[in-house]
Amino acid sequence: MLKLQNLRAGYGNIIAVDDVSLEVGQGEIVSLIGANGAGKSTVLMTISGVVSCLAGRVLLDDVEIQGLEPDQIVRRGVCQVPEGRHIFPQLTVRENLDMGAFLRRDKKGIRDDIDYVFTLFPILAERRNQDGGTLSGGQQQMLAMSRALMARPSLLLLDEPSMGLAPLMSKQIFKIIKRINADHGTTIFLVEQNANQALHIAHRGYVLENGRIVLAGSGEALLTDPEVQKAYLGI
Amino acid sequence: MHYFIELFFSGLTRGAIYALIALGYTMVYGIIGLINFAHGEIYMIGAFTSYIVASVLSLYGYPLFATVIIAGAAAVVWSGAYGYTVERLAYRPLRRAPRLSPLISAIGMSILLQNYVFLAQTSDFISFPKLIPDLPFMDRYADYLGSSDVVILFTTLIVMGILTFIIRYTRIGKAMRATAQDSTMAMLVGINVNRVISATFVIGSGLAAIGGMLIAAHIGQINYYIGFLAGIKAFTAAVLGGIGSIPGAVLGSLVLGLTESFATGYVSSDYEDVFAFTLLVLILIFRPSGLLGKKESQKV
Numbered sequence A: 001m002l003k004l005q006n007l008r009a010g011y012g013n014i015i016a017v018d019d020v021s022l023e024v025g026q027g028e029i030v031s032l033i034g035a036n037g038a039g040k041s042t043v044l045m046t047i048s049g050v051v052s053c054l055a056g057r058v059l060l061d062d063v064e065i066q067g068l069e070p071d072q073i074v075r076r077g078v079c080q081v082p083e084g085r086h087i088f089p090q091l092t093v094r095e096n097l098d099m100g101a102f103l104r105r106d107k108k109g110i111r112d113d114i115d116y117v118f119t120l121f122p123i124l125a126e127r128r129n130q131d132g133g134t135l136s137g138g139q140q141q142m143l144a145m146s147r148a149l150m151a152r153p154s155l156l157l158l159d160e161p162s163m164g165l166a167p168l169m170s171k172q173i174f175k176i177i178k179r180i181n182a183d184h185g186t187t188i189f190l191v192e193q194n195a196n197q198a199l200h201i202a203h204r205g206y207v208l209e210n211g212r213i214v215l216a217g218s219g220e221a222l223l224t225d226p227e228v229q230k231a232y233l234g235i
Numbered sequence B: 001m002h003y004f005i006e007l008f009f010s011g012l013t014r015g016a017i018y019a020l021i022a023l024g025y026t027m028v029y030g031i032i033g034l035i036n037f038a039h040g041e042i043y044m045i046g047a048f049t050s051y052i053v054a055s056v057l058s059l060y061g062y063p064l065f066a067t068v069i070i071a072g073a074a075a076v077v078w079s080g081a082y083g084y085t086v087e088r089l090a091y092r093p094l095r096r097a098p099r100l101s102p103l104i105s106a107i108g109m110s111i112l113l114q115n116y117v118f119l120a121q122t123s124d125f126i127s128f129p130k131l132i133p134d135l136p137f138m139d140r141y142a143d144y145l146g147s148s149d150v151v152i153l154f155t156t157l158i159v160m161g162i163l164t165f166i167i168r169y170t171r172i173g174k175a176m177r178a179t180a181q182d183s184t185m186a187m188l189v190g191i192n193v194n195r196v197i198s199a200t201f202v203i204g205s206g207l208a209a210i211g212g213m214l215i216a217a218h219i220g221q222i223n224y225y226i227g228f229l230a231g232i233k234a235f236t237a238a239v240l241g242g243i244g245s246i247p248g249a250v251l252g253s254l255v256l257g258l259t260e261s262f263a264t265g266y267v268s269s270d271y272e273d274v275f276a277f278t279l280l281v282l283i284l285i286f287r288p289s290g291l292l293g294k295k296e297s298q299k300v
């Protein structure tokens, strides 16, 4: 579904990722793990068209999408939950969800999807009229994921969804990620520092170091890889 | 008491005009964090456009009401086109440049537009047609306020109502609010941020054009330089209210208008501008984010 070929991207003179090639198949959960500053967020922002692609290609269902404006990429079904959640602070929970459905016109479908995310995260239903900025970190993460789901994405990009969450909450988030993948067959490309959980739920994974892919394999294979264990799992 | 009420209404009228201009500053700042120094010139161009259109229409003997509506609409559209073009030419290419660059570009645009109108028209004051008739029912209140004050206040109120509706309930309004709060996220939900920025410039310019036409009709004359002082005053009002905040721009404008009016009336008209800027300095010292501004500006 998604293919990156020899992707290079950066900011001004800084090249943050270089020669990155990877693939995410239809219906898969694929994890990209790496240390701080490895370039994970840059990869996602380049897919979304926010950071411009300096070389290489981004293919979505074999069509090149690099160089398109971000809203065009959302239109093609690629939605991102960025690092740090980026909740609209002065919009209510409900309005944040509506923003997620910005490109949709089917009122009925939108209402159904709001009901669906409220069953995934009942706390959001309770807080629907509260400003997004006043939610706790965990609730903001739930809202950010729900907002992305409101666009009915075919490919969901998640940037460190477990960042800053208590272990129990982070476990719940990963459970929901699996459920989203199972319920709708939504393809998921997940960026994480929490390598253990990210690789457990993933079909396949990649390891990014200093802007380059250094390892690839199935989730299980990476979990038992001695290099990965040493560098990312603290074993 | 008479005098006080008279000053109060003239302050309100002033404030209303400032508000129409200040909204453009504050909306643009809220969306892209730029002080659009060419905004005062857009207001001036609005005044000139309505002057030209109204003069032509009165030559053909159009009735006053139709003249006002057509001239106003022309001013809004033409100023809107200028605002759109200024953004495309002077600011968009610098979107990723350091913050100082677009600011300098803005000052350059302001000088360019001023001089272009100077060359195209003249440097003399031109007398503006009498677009606001004397309302007969206003005779009783003539001691307190004139017909043009009433028309200005009423028009401003309607325009504010329309603006509020647009921002609250329309698609582009929601996109504008989202972009002002978090422009990266706005892109990620599929908002075309470039289009939102253009719309913001067009709307802000249209408001300024209405302000330009109203004040020109009120005072009765215009020249190429009127945008300068009006622009600085409206900018002061926007900062006073908290730049980036829409209710703040309106409140700041009313406070500034009333302060100037009372200071002129009770102290001396020589000190009008001194009072305005003293007020600004005081606010910046004691409440740097303005009356209604956010405590900590987290703009990128």
Ligand SMILES: Nc1ncnc2c1ncn2[C@@H]1O[C@H](COP(=O)(O)OP(=O)(O)OP(=O)(O)O)[C@@H](O)[C@H]1O
Pocket: A011, A014, A016, A034, A035, A036, A037, A038, A039, A040, A041, A042, A043, A083, A193
């Ligand atoms: N806006 C920016 N301007 C300049 N350099 C940037 C910018 N954003 C990121 N970088 C640089 O690009 C590199 C990769 O950053 P990126 O945010 O992609 O890393 P990451 O893997 O997501 O890290 P983390 O796990 O800490 O989120 C870093 O060296 C960073 O300093």
Ligand SMILES: [Mg+2]
Pocket: A040, A041, A042, A083, A159
């Ligand atoms: Mg990151």
